[in-house]
Amino acid sequence: MTQTSTTSPFSPIRTEAEAYSALKANIVSPGSRTYASRAAEALAFIEETGARRTRILGLVQEALSQLRLDMKYLIFDLEATRRERDSYKEQLDGK
Numbered sequence: 001m002t003q004t005s006t007t008s009p010f011s012p013i014r015t016e017a018e019a020y021s022a023l024k025a026n027i028v029s030p031g032s033r034t035y036a037s038r039a040a041e042a043l044a045f046i047e048e049t050g051a052r053r054t055r056i057l058g059l060v061q062e063a064l065s066q067l068r069l070d071m072k073y074l075i076f077d078l079e080a081t082r083r084e085r086d087s088y089k090e091q092l093d094g095k
Contacts, residue, residue, distance in 0.1 A: 019045075
């Protein structure tokens with residue numbers, strides 16, 4: 001993946017490894033900005049990434065909980081349907 005020098009190291013297109021490498025290079029490379037401003041920018045990126053991961057994890061956990069509940073209802077419905085089927089079979093065989 002080739003990138004120009006105008007691309008921000010905080011681009012959401014990068015993989016985590018690429019973003020980390022770019023952050024590291026940006027923080028330790030000499031430039032017009034001070035180390036503190038580069039570190040603050042990197043820290044903001046890290047905090048944003050952590051918040052995004054936490055939000056995604058919450059959504060995944062909620063979806064799994066809903067899936068478990070849906071499965072319980074489906075299993076209950078299947079068992080009830082089987083009982084009804086068996087009951088109707090017994091009624092037909094008994095006649």
